[in-house]
Amino acid sequence: PEPLLTVRDLSVAYDTARGPVVAVDHVELAVRPGEFTAVVGESGCGKSTLMFAVAGLLNAPARITTGAVHFRGDNLVTLTERELNALRWRDFSVVLQSAMNALNPVTTLAAQYKDAMAAHGTYTGEEIRARSVEVLDLVGIDPVHLRSYPHQLSGGMRQRAMIAMALLLTPDLILMDEPTSALDVVAQRSLMVQIKELQQLLGFAVVFVTHDMSLVSHFSDQLLVMYAGQVVETGPTRAVFDHPEHPYSRGLLDAFPSIRGPRVPLQGIPGSPPDLSAPPPGCRFHPRCPLAHDACRVTEPALYAVGAARSRCLLHAEVTS
Numbered sequence: 387p388e389p390l391l392t393v394r395d396l397s398v399a400y401d402t403a404r405g406p407v408v409a410v411d412h413v414e415l416a417v418r419p420g421e422f423t424a425v426v427g428e429s430g431c432g433k434s435t436l437m438f439a440v441a442g443l444l445n446a447p448a449r450i451t452t453g454a455v456h457f458r459g460d461n462l463v464t465l466t467e468r469e470l471n472a473l474r475w476r477d478f479s480v481v482l483q484s485a486m487n488a489l490n491p492v493t494t495l496a497a498q499y500k501d502a503m504a505a506h507g508t509y510t511g512e513e514i515r516a517r518s519v520e521v522l523d524l525v526g527i528d529p530v531h532l533r534s535y536p537h538q539l540s541g542g543m544r545q546r547a548m549i550a551m552a553l554l555l556t557p558d559l560i561l562m563d564e565p566t567s568a569l570d571v572v573a574q575r576s577l578m579v580q581i582k583e584l585q586q587l588l589g590f591a592v593v594f595v596t597h598d599m600s601l602v603s604h605f606s607d608q609l610l611v612m613y614a615g616q617v618v619e620t621g622p623t624r625a626v627f628d629h630p631e632h633p634y635s636r637g638l639l640d641a642f643p644s645i646r647g648p649r650v651p652l653q654g655i656p657g658s659p660p661d662l663s664a665p666p667p668g669c670r671f672h673p674r675c676p677l678a679h680d681a682c683r684v685t686e687p688a689l690y691a692v693g694a695a696r697s698r699c700l701l702h703a704e705v706t707s
């Protein structure tokens with residue numbers, strides 16, 4: 387099927403006193419209807435900025451400098467705020483890391499759901515109530531909580547209440563930025579299972595941003611690994627997990643325990659991501675890469691096809707050319 391969402395050559399820069407800092411560097415992404423895409427990488431790799439750019443939620447000093455975000459017939463990059471607001475919640479929804487920040491603390495769930503629906507159509511009070519009960523039911527929250535304020539719910543319930551709100555108008559795409567990361571491991575796991583069940587039941591596509599690669603291993607179809615603002619590996623999730631090509635993907639996989647597998651000592655990746663105002667020359671990962679060689683310090687790798695995946699590593703350059 388045709389992609390639902392196509393991100394082409396998307397770049398985002400933050401304007402700073404010392405000049406623009408490129409946080410998302412020529413990213414490409416295609417999401418088909420019903421597909422679950424995970425975007426993974428350490429904090430500061432540009433994955434949240436990418437998601438905010440796709441959702442039209444960037445604020446100054448961040449701005450899109452190149453590229454397009456095609457969603458159905460629209461290029462979201464060129465839409466007005468008003469046109470974007472018409473699409474948000476109805477055609478695509480956004481779920482952020484902490485629903486405490488996204489939900490209004492001084493109004494009940496019922497009032498927030500009502501506002502979200504009323505902004506997109508003419509619904510009777512009864513229709514709004516019925517749909518609100520329905521979506522709470524879907525995420526396993528007792529509808530009695532329509533009268534609750536966000537602070538009266540546990541962290542896990544708040545995230546689920548946020549997901550319920552995202553489902554109100556049956557969007558085809560839900561963008562999620564670390565929706566489970568504020569929760570403990572058990573709650574994380576159960577929320578992941580629930581998100582996956584809802585996705586399979588309702589058929590929406592997901593773009594799921596996380597720093598924890600192990601979290602998405604059993605849930606995502608497609609994986610995008612980001613480092614220093616660039617996609618460094620992309621491919622079917624199974625292929626990347628079974629055989630990570632890029633040394634950074636390998637490092638990330640070693641950095642988190644497998645949810646199912648035996649507990650092994652974690653390797654992690656020594657060092658930290660580069661300062662994006664002055665990324666290393668050549669391969670941006672070279673200062674941390676166990677396989678770095680002389681060429682890596684001068685030659686910028688492209689994304690090379692390797693098997694079912696693509697990898698931004700010079701070790702894969704010959705494979706394609």
Ligand code: SF4
Nearest residue numbers: 669672675682699700
């Ligand atoms: Fe490592 Fe070189 Fe590949 Fe970069 S290009 S990931 S430094 S081997």
Ligand code: MG
Nearest residue numbers: 429430433434
């Ligand atoms: Mg982030």
